[in-house]
Amino acid sequence: MTGRPPLLELRTARFQPANQLSEEGDPREMTAAITWLIKSRIPVYRASAIQLKIGSLSFYPSTGTINFDNCRREPVRGLAGLKTTLENALRRELPAID
Numbered sequence: 001m002t003g004r005p006p007l008l009e010l011r012t013a014r015f016q017p018a019n020q021l022s023e024e025g026d027p028r029e030m031t032a033a034i035t036w037l038i039k040s041r042i043p044v045y046r047a048s049a050i051q052l053k054i055g056s057l058s059f060y061p062s063t064g065t066i067n068f069d070n071c072r073r074e075p076v077r078g079l080a081g082l083k084t085t086l087e088n089a090l091r092r093e094l095p096a097i098d
Contacts, residue, residue, distance in 0.1 A: 008055040008089040015043035023049065029061035032097075033079055040094045042086065054086070 021034045021044065033052060037044045047053045051060055056069040064077035066085050074085055079097055087094050 008057060008086070014045050014053065016045040021046050021052075027062055029064075029079070033059065033061040033082070036079060036083075036095075036097050039098075040086075042094075057085070057089070 018034075018038045021038075022031065023046075026034075030050075030052075034044070037052070037054070042054055044052050044054050047058070050062055051058055053059075057066065058069070059066050059082050061079070064079075064081065066074040066076065066082055068074075074081065076082075076084055083094055083097060
């Protein structure tokens with residue numbers, strides 16, 4: 001995707017309670033992403049063992065891949081890239097990554 005990412009509508013986004021997001025044996029990238037998203041109060045659900053969904057955005061913590069539904073993957077990667085993408089899509093600043 002080029003240019004500005006689409007706006008995310010989070011008021012109606014599907015989410016899971018925080019205590020249902022983590023799985024035993026999660027890689028540290030998944031744990032860090034879940035922890036930061038909860039801290040940032042971003043509604044998220046776990047679509048699979050390797051994928052987190054935030055509205056129309058998919059994030060794969062182990063590879064760092066980010067993409068909006070029906071769009072090419074974003075040029076940025078990783079948790080820092082997710083933060084930047086979400087800030088652009090939500091038009092607001094999010095908490096720092098620990």
